[in-house]
Amino acid sequence: MPTDRTSDAGSSDAAPHLGELEELVLLAVLRLGADAYGAALRKELRERAGRSVSVSTIYVTLVRLEEKGLVRSEMGAPTAVRGGRAKRIFALTPAAVTALEAMRGRRERMWEGLDDAAEAVRRAGKGGR
């Protein structure tokens, strides 16, 4: 399971660190809004991020995020297509938005001014052939 357990030491942000899958799941919850439940989230991750995630994994991740106070959940209305079972609908807490923004900020700071260098490496790789 891709849970990143490296410590946050050295990070200037106060927001909790997110594992890659956690980050992707949170973004999917944000994107789906009122329709963020297990099956839809798995579909979103599969189609947008190319990540195939099993049922147990998605729920384990969501439960962990709930424990961290990043998502909350409530039961939706039962539907026929689900055999009369209710959806467990997830939503982000403000802390999650802070954490996502912090991740994005970290990443963008690291990327600053690196586009040219990356391009140079790519060209060198092709030239070497």
Added chain:
Amino acid sequence: MRRPPRLLEWWLLRRLPPDFRGAVAGDLQEEFTERAERSTPFAGLRARIWYAVQVVSLDASALARVTGTTNGEWARDEGQPTAERVTRSGVMDMLMQDVRYAVRRLLKSPGFTLVAILSLGLGIGANSALFTMVNAVFRQDTGISEPDRVAQIYWNGTTPYWSISWSWYRGMRDDLTDVFSHTSATRLRMARTEPTGDALVSSLRVSGDYFGAIGVAPRLGRTFEPGAETDVETGAAVVVLSHDFWTRVLAGDPEVIGSTLRIEATPHTVLGVLPEGFTGQMAGVEVDIYLPDFAAVASPGTDNLMGVVRLQPGVSADQARAGLARLAQDLNVGRPEDRTPIAFTLVPQSEVYVIPAIDPIARQIAGLLFLVVGLVLVIACTNLASFLLTRAADRRREFAVRRAVGASRGRVVGQLLVESLLLAGLGGVVGITLGQLALNASLAVDLPVPVSLRLDTSIDLFVLGTTLGATVVAGILFGLFPAVTAGREDVAPVLRDESTGAGGGRGKVSLRGALVVAQVSLSLALLIGAGFFLRSLLSMTRVDPGFDREDRAVVTVDPGNSGYDLAESRRIMDDALRMVREMPEIESATMGNRVPMQTWIWRSGIRRSDQPFTDTREYAFPQIAYVTDGYFETLGIDIVSGRPIGEEDVAGAPPVVVVNRALARELWPDDPEGAVGRSVLLQNFPDSVATVVGIAPDVKVTTLDESPTTYMYQAQRQVGVQSALLVARPRPGSGSGDGATKALAERLRREIKTIDPDMYVHTATTVETMTGTTLFIPRVGAALLALFGALAVVMASIGLYGLVAFGVKRREKEVGIRLSLGADPARIVRTMMAAGTRLVVIGVAIGLALGVGAGALLEDFLFGISRFDPITLVAVPLLLLAIAVLASWIPARRAASIDPVESLRRE
């Protein structure tokens, strides 16, 4: 709206933590519905498979961990301590728990489980199919009452089990009433009935009191009055139907008694229907209708009868034989000296399997089949055993933990037993399915025998029970072995994972090794058998039978049984031959009563006319065929000298005969080449001297490995033949191959029927099919043994693979250390393979010995090779060796790719 499979859903719900049931099960159902309603092919099936994979792979324990609960069994009464539950709900609940657990264990390694169930299923299926088939022939309940008192009677003439004549039968009937309470004579003939048309049915023509002798009461109506056939003048045309004919052809018409059935050209009154399952004295040979044998009464010379009698109560078989010997003595008085003396053979019905003449070979084949079946069963059991041992070795830690936390040995053993039984049960289900499929397929095989066989091919429950029982016993034995050792084992070292060395696991490994040796040797023995048959088949196809078998179409023209007299029959047969010869695609055509290498033997006497007769032994008894002009040309037989039977050899012309080289040598040992033009006396032309007009080469007559057999050809038009084969050879380029030739035969049949639509023209086939009997046994033998041999090799390879893979896994740490110290990976692979290779070599050695032993059993079936055939005995073991080395190389290779750091980090 689609529903996922209920059982899977139920199982899913039981495993999920309560908080998640709705959410997870709902999610899966939603996606299931979406997948099932796609328009791709097999969407429903694929959705089910997807659902099953999701449920099986669902990691419920991970969900349980994060939700803070440690008990994985959510479905239970929560918070109830386990011990209390057991005392409360008792053994049944414990058993259910074991079953659930077993299912989960089996699903956890689906590949292995599938292989185990499939191999068990194949073993059980093959077994029950073969068993059932052999059973159908040999132990069929014939429906004969008091079979101990029933016997068959033959003439012990030129060959044993020769048929008897009507006048001898009459002697038994009238003079032996002290030993026989009922006597009858029967002969099997094909017949045409109106509802079945040219699809001939088999009819048993019976004389005397057949139904009294065989002891069967009709299900409907009545059977013949004893001796009804003797009233030839006023005898009514009556028929008794078999149950099968009644239900199959007449749809079980309840009003059938007294109705009219047209047989040949005559309306017959239906007297009765026999009970279901009655097969008469020839087990497995289908008789559709029973007719009184008026023809035999009308011509007392009829000599193709089989005697069926019922002994008087209290009379032994030997007393009956003594009575028959008395009768033979009387009959021999005044019998012409040039005839073989009469002597009878009495065979009690209880000693008859099919018919006495072919029983020895049938028994041999059945013995062989049982041997193969037994081997396959042993292999299936060893496979199950090695499967269970492998699992047990993998699970030593689990057992140790269970013991450590207080599980009794009985509990652990019970758990393993449940797993074994579950496997055996699933294997049984697969086995029944496969067995029934195999049986249905075997019925579709076109047997090269002249009668239709009826075999009861529903799987015999006793057979199934036996095979299933054997696997269950094997499962229990081998399931218990690890359980018992697991119970005995010292828990602590296993838990500390200290026994990965050569310690505790050794015993199990060597047992598994023994199983691999057994599997390799048995599969080699089977493959060697297959090799023997294959090589026999190859040498058979290389033998030149002396005539052309390929691309010759055959139909039977039978005006004699269609109501024509001899003169009309001759005219019709000539017309048919002319018609066929005029067809543009026909190069040549001929008629004859037989072609060489059909299964039956038919002999007649011939002797030189220039020697005085002293003894019956002066007669030569070659096989005989009645042929027309064009016979040799059409079958590609080149006359050696003189001329073939020609158009001029008709009734009234001087009788002629063509002898083969072997017969010429026997009759004129001093001058066989000068046979042409010599005079001979023919047993079937007692009043005239015949002339040898030609010498034919020696062709194979019954089998391919026979030494030259004496044979003579007489002119069909000079004897009273009213039914014959018409053989035609197509022009080159007008289609060849068995299919095209068969189609041609069917065209011939339709063409000839234009002469008279009511005339019998039947059995459109090819010479190749008619003469295929000799190839049948090696063909079936090779196919059967190759199939089971391949099956056995697959099983042995799996066993070997598992063994080597297990060894690699066990020694992972050691290999890691060696690799980190710079050991050569290739050498490590070799070391890992060594154990497997040693077992294979032992197995091959044993298998080779078994194979040579098998050769002794197969000797009678071998053709053109010895049972020490070097090619088979070298090539097959080499092939197996190569497969086995590959099977151990694949897992051994993994050892080289072990990451030393990873393997050591696991400490």
